[in-house]
Amino acid sequence: MNFSSVGLILLGSTFGLILRIYINNNFKKSIGFNIQNTSIVNFLSSFFLGILVALNFVNNQILVLFYSGFLGCLGTFSSFIYQLFILFKKRQFLRLFFHYNEVIILSFLFFYLGYFLIQFF
Numbered sequence: 001m002n003f004s005s006v007g008l009i010l011l012g013s014t015f016g017l018i019l020r021i022y023i024n025n026n027f028k029k030s031i032g033f034n035i036q037n038t039s040i041v042n043f044l045s046s047f048f049l050g051i052l053v054a055l056n057f058v059n060n061q062i063l064v065l066f067y068s069g070f071l072g073c074l075g076t077f078s079s080f081i082y083q084l085f086i087l088f089k090k091r092q093f094l095r096l097f098f099h100y101n102e103v104i105i106l107s108f109l110f111f112y113l114g115y116f117l118i119q120f121f
Contacts, residue, residue: 005064012069019044020074038079039103045075046107050114 023044024037052066080103087096 004061008061008065009069009072012065012071013073016070016073016075020076036083038076038083039099039106041074041076042080042103042107043110045071047110047114048074050111050116051118053111054115054118 020041023041027037027040048066049071052071057063057066084096084100087093087099
């Protein structure tokens with residue numbers, strides 16, 4: 001890894017972090033059921049990943065900037081695992097099961113939506 005790759009990762013991760021903080025602080029709405037902000041971030045990062053996979057970049061600098069930098073910092077897998085741990089610790093196994101399935105299934109659907117939109121156009 002060279003210095004330009006490190007710079008691209010830092011640039012991408014800065015924008016990913018800014019977007020994640022913005023979403024965590026400004027999306028406090030309920031749409032009939034409770035979707036946590038980290039789940040919204042995961043859905044959004046899955047959607048962007050679907051777009052990037054469909055675009056099939058061959059330029060390594062673009063891949064480093066967006067995949068490793070932006071999406072690496074935007075996606076919050078560790079927060080997802082922490083939420084599952086809290087539900088486990090509180091012995092809320094049914095909520096844990098539904099939250100896990102919600103995030104996994106909806107993240108995949110958002111990935112496919114991003115992929116499909118690029119393939120369609």
